[in-house]
Amino acid sequence: MSFEATHTLPLTAEGVWKRCLVQIKESVKPLSYATWFEPLVATAIDGSLLTVEVPSTYFYDWLEEHYFEVIQSSLRDALGPNAKLQYAVRVPRAAASIQAQQQTFDFESTETEDGVVLQEQEGLDPVLFPHNLNQKFSFENFIRGDGNQFARAAAINVAKNPGETAFNPLVLYGGVGLGKTHLIQAIGNAIIESGSRKRVYYVSSEKFTIDFVESIEKNRTIDFSNFYRSMDVLIVDDIQFFSGKERTQDTFFHTFNTLHQLKKQIVLSSDRPPKELVGLDERLISRFQCGLTVDIQPPDLETRIAILRKKAEDDRIDIPQDVIEYISSNVKSNIRELEGCYIGLIARHTLEQRPINLALAEIVLKNVISSDKRDLTVEQIQKIVADHFKIPENSLRAKTRKQEIVLPRQVAMYLSKTFTRASLKTIGLHFGGRDHSTIIHACKSIERQLREDEGLRSHVDQLQKHISFVSG
Ligand code: ADP
Ligand code: MG
DSSP states (O other): OOOOHHHHSOOOHHHHHHHHHHHHHHHSOHHHIIIIITTOEEEEEETTEEEEEESOHHHHHHHHHHHHHHHHHHHHHHHOTTOEEEEEEOOTTSTTOOOSEEEEEEOOEEEOTTSOEEEOOTTSOTTSOOOOOOTTOOSTTSOOOTTTHHHHHHHHHHHHSTTTSSOOSEEEEESTTSSHHHHHHHHHHHHHHTTOOOOEEEEEHHHHHHHHHHHHHTTOHHHHHHHHHTOSEEEEEOGGGGTTOHHHHHHHHHHHHHHHHTTOEEEEEESSOGGGOTTSOHHHHHHHTTSEEEEEOOOOHHHHHHHHHHHHHHTTOOOOHHHHHHHHHHOOSOHHHHHHHHHHHHHHHHHHOOOOSHHHHHHHHTTTOSSOOOSOOHHHHHHHHHHHHTOOGGGGTSOOOOHHHHHHHHHHHHHHHHHSOOOHHHHHHHTTSOOHHHHHHHHHHHHHHHHHOHHHHHHHHHHHHHHHHHHO
């Protein structure tokens, strides 16, 4: 009796990982390889389960988000179709205590009776339904801010009473990277954590579409429909991708109606308000609008600072306040980018053993920020703003609350934060010894008005041009 030669050789973790790396190296850029793969160490192998140690949870999030497929396919090639990867996270400062947190990913896809392909995750209660949720998205780690508080409140409400509020469906819409996926998954996670036995299922509209098409090919559309109609809570992400897919829309329409009539909760996300969705059937759009539709706006400065602080706190990494402020004031419109900068910072800090300071932050941000911060001073900005609005420069520093001064002063504060390296505290000092919270307030207020007020936008545009001319 002879087995395949490879199976008779004892595999070492190191050996298997080496084989994966050869393949990974071919598919990713050299810098990415050096940054994200070289620091990884394979520590154990148990059957088809390989354990790899990563420097931080962010590392592993990043790997999962950007390199999932590459890793998955290399691992399958090295270990067969049942290959599983487990990340062991080294927690910084916890004195070499390894494996404080572990996450397992099972690459094995299992087909249910419904013909729906589900990703199994090890560690789940087997009686629990495979809900497809990522447990890292919770309400606890979702920072509340001006732009998202209504959406957050609605989401919490729905999570408390799924199917029993008027918020059915709950539709969250907003731009890229603003937390839609986070919030709608947090709803699902909260419902499961509450101990209810509700069947919760999260799916992207793309996966819904792919599964539907597959069910047609396999003659299993009825199973497909039954599967979705058996849910208590159905969460569908990025419904804009249903656009132009008529048969999928048709199926979704019927699924929606069935669930809605049974008072099951439906949660949807979209990149724009439902009524602006093109390529979507009118009757579907009108269904989407029969519950609550809430937008998520870009985070203000204070929220961005809070998000970074929380991340650093969770990772137990000290980031100086000026660095947090610098990143937060330069990465404005997208929380995913904010996280990208944070990860870049931590990566360089851990890999190159460099201290976390402004110099490092500047290097990391170079690719992200549009307008390089030059060696401009707060005074120079004050002069430009005073000239532009034809007011005396010292009125910006004075205590006066005259309306014709207050707005230019806030604009000057906002531009100082955007175009200089000065901290909030320093800027406050330049504006007649005002508190840092005044500067935050000004930045928030101007950011908000810039979204609404064309007149102000044009002023600020002109000022920015002037500033880049001076500093260029
Ligand atoms: P969207 O689905 O709107 O494109 P995501 O939900 O994927 O955005 O959010 C992008 C990233 O930003 C995620 O990692 C998410 O956890 C994070 N994020 C977004 N909003 C917040 C917030 N208010 N607090 C903490 N993290 C947030
Ligand atoms: Mg999303």
